[in-house]
Amino acid sequence: MSYTLEGSTGTWEIVVGLEVHAQVTSQSKLFSGAATAFGAEPNSQVSFVDAGFPGMLPVINRECVAQAVRTGLGLNAQVNLWSRFDRKNYFYADLPQGYQISQFAHPIIGTGEIEVTLGDGTTKTIGITRLHLEQDAGKSLHDQHATKSYIDLNRSGVALMEIVSEPDMRSPEEAGAYLTKLRQIVQYLGTCDGNMDEGSMRADVNVSVRKAGEGFRTRCEVKNVNSIRFVMQAVEAEAKRQIEVWEAGDEVRQETRLFDTARGITRSMRSKEDAHDYRYFPDPDLPPLVIEQAWVDELRAALPELPDARRGRYTALGLTPYDAHVLTLEKETAAYFEVVAKGRDAKLAANWVTGDLFAAINATKTSIAEPPVPAEHLGQLLDLLADKTLSGTLAKAVFAAMIETGKAPGMIVEERGMRQVTDTGAIDAVVAEVLGRNADKVAQYKGGAEKLFGFFVGQVMKAMQGKGNPALVNDAVKKALG
Amino acid sequence: MHPTDFTLRGALDALNEGIISSVELTQAHLDAIGKLNPRLNAYITVTGEQALAQAKASDNRRADGGAGPLEGVPLAIKDLFCTAGTRTTAGSKILGNFVPPYESTVSGNLLRDGAVFLGKANLDEFAMGSSNGTSAFGPVENPWSRRNDPDTRLVPGGSSGGSAAAVAARLALGATATDTGGSIRQPAAFCGIAGIKPTYGRCSRFGVVAFASSLDQAGPVARTVEDCAILLKSMSGFDPKDSTSADVPVPDFAAACARGVKGLRIGIPKEYRLDGMPAEIGALWQQGMDWLRAQGAELVDISLPHTKHALPTYYVVAPAEASSNLARYDGVRYGLRQTAADSDLRDLYERTRAAGFGDEVKRRIMIGTYVLSAGYYDAYYLKAQKVRALIRRDFDEAWQKCDAILTPATPSAAFGMDEKQDDPVAMYLNDVFTVTANLAGLPGLAVPAGLSAEGLPLGLQVLGRAFDEETVFAVGTALEHAANFTALPGLRASA
Numbered sequence: 022m023s024y025t026l027e028g029s030t031g032t033w034e035i036v037v038g039l040e041v042h043a044q045v046t047s048q049s050k051l052f053s054g055a056a057t058a059f060g061a062e063p064n065s066q067v068s069f070v071d072a073g074f075p076g077m078l079p080v081i082n083r084e085c086v087a088q089a090v091r092t093g094l095g096l097n098a099q100v101n102l103w104s105r106f107d108r109k110n111y112f113y114a115d116l117p118q119g120y121q122i123s124q125f126a127h128p129i130i131g132t133g134e135i136e137v138t139l140g141d142g143t144t145k146t147i148g149i150t151r152l153h154l155e156q157d158a159g160k161s162l163h164d165q166h167a168t169k170s171y172i173d174l175n176r177s178g179v180a181l182m183e184i185v186s187e188p189d190m191r192s193p194e195e196a197g198a199y200l201t202k203l204r205q206i207v208q209y210l211g212t213c214d215g216n217m218d219e220g221s222m223r224a225d226v227n228v229s230v231r232k233a234g235e236g237f238r239t240r241c242e243v244k245n246v247n248s249i250r251f252v253m254q255a256v257e258a259e260a261k262r263q264i265e266v267w268e269a270g271d272e273v274r275q276e277t278r279l280f281d282t283a284r285g286i287t288r289s290m291r292s293k294e295d296a297h298d299y300r301y302f303p304d305p306d307l308p309p310l311v312i313e314q315a316w317v318d319e320l321r322a323a324l325p326e327l328p329d330a331r332r333g334r335y336t337a338l339g340l341t342p343y344d345a346h347v348l349t350l351e352k353e354t355a356a357y358f359e360v361v362a363k364g365r366d367a368k369l370a371a372n373w374v375t376g377d378l379f380a381a382i383n384a385t386k387t388s389i390a391e392p393p394v395p396a397e398h399l400g401q402l403l404d405l406l407a408d409k410t411l412s413g414t415l416a417k418a419v420f421a422a423m424i425e426t427g428k429a430p431g432m433i434v435e436e437r438g439m440r441q442v443t444d445t446g447a448i449d450a451v452v453a454e455v456l457g458r459n460a461d462k463v464a465q466y467k468g469g470a471e472k473l474f475g476f477f478v479g480q481v482m483k484a485m486q487g488k489g490n491p492a493l494v495n496d497a498v499k500k501a502l503g
Numbered sequence: 504m505h506p507t508d509f510t511l512r513g514a515l516d517a518l519n520e521g522i523i524s525s526v527e528l529t530q531a532h533l534d535a536i537g538k539l540n541p542r543l544n545a546y547i548t549v550t551g552e553q554a555l556a557q558a559k560a561s562d563n564r565r566a567d568g569g570a571g572p573l574e575g576v577p578l579a580i581k582d583l584f585c586t587a588g589t590r591t592t593a594g595s596k597i598l599g600n601f602v603p604p605y606e607s608t609v610s611g612n613l614l615r616d617g618a619v620f621l622g623k624a625n626l627d628e629f630a631m632g633s634s635n636g637t638s639a640f641g642p643v644e645n646p647w648s649r650r651n652d653p654d655t656r657l658v659p660g661g662s663s664g665g666s667a668a669a670v671a672a673r674l675a676l677g678a679t680a681t682d683t684g685g686s687i688r689q690p691a692a693f694c695g696i697a698g699i700k701p702t703y704g705r706c707s708r709f710g711v712v713a714f715a716s717s718l719d720q721a722g723p724v725a726r727t728v729e730d731c732a733i734l735l736k737s738m739s740g741f742d743p744k745d746s747t748s749a750d751v752p753v754p755d756f757a758a759a760c761a762r763g764v765k766g767l768r769i770g771i772p773k774e775y776r777l778d779g780m781p782a783e784i785g786a787l788w789q790q791g792m793d794w795l796r797a798q799g800a801e802l803v804d805i806s807l808p809h810t811k812h813a814l815p816t817y818y819v820v821a822p823a824e825a826s827s828n829l830a831r832y833d834g835v836r837y838g839l840r841q842t843a844a845d846s847d848l849r850d851l852y853e854r855t856r857a858a859g860f861g862d863e864v865k866r867r868i869m870i871g872t873y874v875l876s877a878g879y880y881d882a883y884y885l886k887a888q889k890v891r892a893l894i895r896r897d898f899d900e901a902w903q904k905c906d907a908i909l910t911p912a913t914p915s916a917a918f919g920m921d922e923k924q925d926d927p928v929a930m931y932l933n934d935v936f937t938v939t940a941n942l943a944g945l946p947g948l949a950v951p952a953g954l955s956a957e958g959l960p961l962g963l964q965v966l967g968r969a970f971d972e973e974t975v976f977a978v979g980t981a982l983e984h985a986a987n988f989t990a991l992p993g994l995r996a997s998a
Binding site for chain 2: 069072073074075076077078079080081108110112113114117118119120170172298300301302305306307308
């Protein structure tokens with residue numbers, strides 16, 4: 022089912038392409054030895070290279086290159102053994118060298134593609150145009166002082182991957198699904214933490230609209246959108262704006278826009294005429310980046326399992342496609358699930374993770390990265406279910422206690438005596454007591470009121486404080502009622 | 504003999520033999536600087552106390568038997584090399600009182616080998632110039648003067664004018680210099696001393712204030728070819744902090760000096776015979792050929808057909824890179840900052856750069872910005888890169904026929920401080936024989952070979968294959984011996 026927007030002149034299709042900036046996960050920056058940790062004191066992670074001091078020279082960080090190659094492989098893309106760094110020249114206070122080192126003409130990664138899954142279960146292939154390495158700039162803080170701006174160079178020189186898609190997306194949902202998938206892939210690869218709140222990932226969204234069967238019309242770029250939800254909103258808002266412009270008889274002008282998240286609209290930032298002339302040229306401080314096929318092969322062989330492969334493995338274990346999708350969406354969820362499911366019933370593990378655990382995360386406002394119950398504990402709980410120490414009902418109660426106390430299920434069972442009673446003698450005694458107490462109802466039951474069976478079972482369980490093994494209690498009641 | 508008249512080799516011998524201490528040698532040079540620098544202006548900063556402390560430490564090391572290859576030798580450091588704790592200006596106002604907290608690799612290598620630093624030598628601003636006239640710290644005077652016109656003050660050449668003048672006037676035994684289009688060889692020739700620009704990648708550029716990254720190369724100037732060889736050995740070596748530094752072994756350059764030229768094929772490029780070149784330059788060149796032939800070399804006529812495009816190519820490539828390299832001088836983090844009460848960021852840039860850069864630097868930033876601009880890039884920068892490749896190919900083909908190339912070093916002797924300053928293009932022509940080596944990344948050595956009719960030094964240039972400085976030193980030494988250049992500048996410490 023294709024997504025379209027209705028205008029006064031007819032039906033419009035939208036065309037979306039994304040440029041995603043993903044911060045490379047690495048100990049040090051792209052061209053200097055300075056550290057890259059988020060949230061450090063301003064200007065505490067800055068080398069003389071990052072601060073653009075006289076005579077300082079860039080030296081490429083091998084690990085950053087490896088991360089770009091891994092990402093390229095994860096995007097099923099061509100790895101270019103020969104690539105080159107160019108200088109993008111412009112003046113800004115947080116750009117110490119007066120230029121950004123980037124791969125303009127010859128990126129390290131060429132064309133590739135990824136498959137995204139949409140809400141209706143269908144899949145779509147989105148083309149990757151390129152991935153290139155570049156330096157991040159520092160940060161200007163204009164709100165710290167009435168008349169001064171502050172500059173934090175901690176980010177200056179941090180390695181970024183710019184991942185450019187083909188204009189293959191046709192709806193806000195597809196744009197969201199693409200970004201979700203991209204984020205999932207880099208998280209699995211460990212090449213970017215995908216943390217959009219901290220700015221580790223941000224997207225420039227290119228949007229245009231057209232009537233069915235047309236070629237591309239002029240596009241606008243919505244800069245620096247920092248969540249998947251906002252990307253989807255920005256696509257829709259920008260597409261609607263463009264439709265209004267075209268339908269009013271005007272032309273959409275190519276320009277850079279910003280998404281106002283509060284008002285849900287895009288605003289003009291600068292038009293093409295105001296665009297910088299970046300004066301790109303090959304950086305003479307850096308020879309071309311030449312890598313060997315053997316090294317690429319080595320990196321490929323060492324790649325972790327990617328989301329698509331993992332999802333396939335989970336469905337083979339008997340999980341529903343939906344559960345497999347949900348469990349692989351975030352790398353941490355899958356890692357959690359793997360611990361719970363290891364050596365246990367995968368389907369049961371999936372039910373507990375997607376059901377009780379997710380509910381607990383919501384209720385306690387925690388996250389899968391810092392879960393309310395450690396995966397090992399949840400696994401132990403499944404073991405207690407499997408060996409019939411706990412009934413399903415008891416397990417829920419123990420789980421609640423685990424969230425509350427942080428204790429292992431075994432300890433809770435011991436401390437609170439929550440062990441399921443499987444001693445048939447003990448059960449028979451309680452059954453006899455309950456039936457004796459309800460002689461009138463026993464008579465009714467024997468007279469044909471069979472639905473009272475449940476009542477007797479309930480009374481027995483109640484008398485046993487819920488600890489009776491439900492199957493055994495059932496059997497005992499049935500037997501006693503003869 | 505006055506201690507400042509030692510060659511560097513001679514000083515090392517005298518130090519080894521205990522004839523003189525580094526403190527005495529250093530003090531003699533500081534005295535000479537005190538006497539002559541007010542007139543010559545060869546040094547921007549003199550670090551006398553530090554020099555004497557280094558000399559004392561050096562004498563101690565020598566006494567303890569731990570003498571390095573340059574132990575106790577007083578040198579001048581071109582003020583383009585960052586020196587930890589000592590102001591580094593690049594000859595510009597824009598660096599203000601910038602004191603680097605780090606040492607350039609090249610100057611660090613010299614310190615490692617025991618050298619003593621007398622101070623920071625004057626230069627054209629950001630090494631852009633051929634007369635040392637663009638320095639924000641005033642021009643440098645050539646210690647030589649015309650025989651019949653002693654009152655006209657002459658330029659020492661540039662951009663390493665302070666380094667060359669200091670060495671010629673005996674204010675240092677040797678000096679570091681840099682060469683982007685001829686900035687070592689032209690001032691060496693103008694001042695009657697030797698100087699080599701080694702192969703691109705031989706010396707690290709780390710900590711050297713950048714002019715044009717693909718052309719800049721550090722090298723020494725000294726009063727003999729062998730002294731240059733000794734200094735270059737210490738300055739050279741692979742540096743992981745410079746991605747363009749070459750990971751190749753550093754040979755014993757001084758040992759190569761004595762190899763002789765017997766059997767070497769010396770290329771004579773016909774394109775270097777310029778229209779309107781002074782007859783005495785042509786005569787000196789012929790003399791050089793005769794000297795080499797007499798010592799057993801074979802002369803070979805060669806052609807470097809794209810030579811005539813070298814200078815225009817250089818004046819596209821170098822300013823392009825410079826316009827980008829100099830963007831960092833913006834008044835934000837260090838150096839000069841100029842603002843007005845209501846300055847915004849753009850105004851800060853404009854005021855700072857307007858006040859901080861001199862005219863020649865501004866001219867080259869504008870040329871460089873222009874040639875990289877959209878719509879002009881292909882016609883200028885890209886074209887220049889293509890021509891540069893052709894110039895390289897010219898040399899590759901020449902090396903099939905010869906082992907070294909002999910040319911004049913400069914198209915004239917030193918000129919007056921008031922001459923050519925208003926005509927940038929005439930000034931640029933100084934580099935006509937030298938820029939090709941930078942564009943091709945090849946080693947080039949200037950050797951003092953004779954005097955002009957006016958009694959000014961003239962130099963010859965030897966070019967060699969990439970990373971074959973040894974042959975260049977052998978040819979240079981042969982020329983030096985034959986020329987027996989004993990003339991002395993009028994202004995010198997021992998005069």
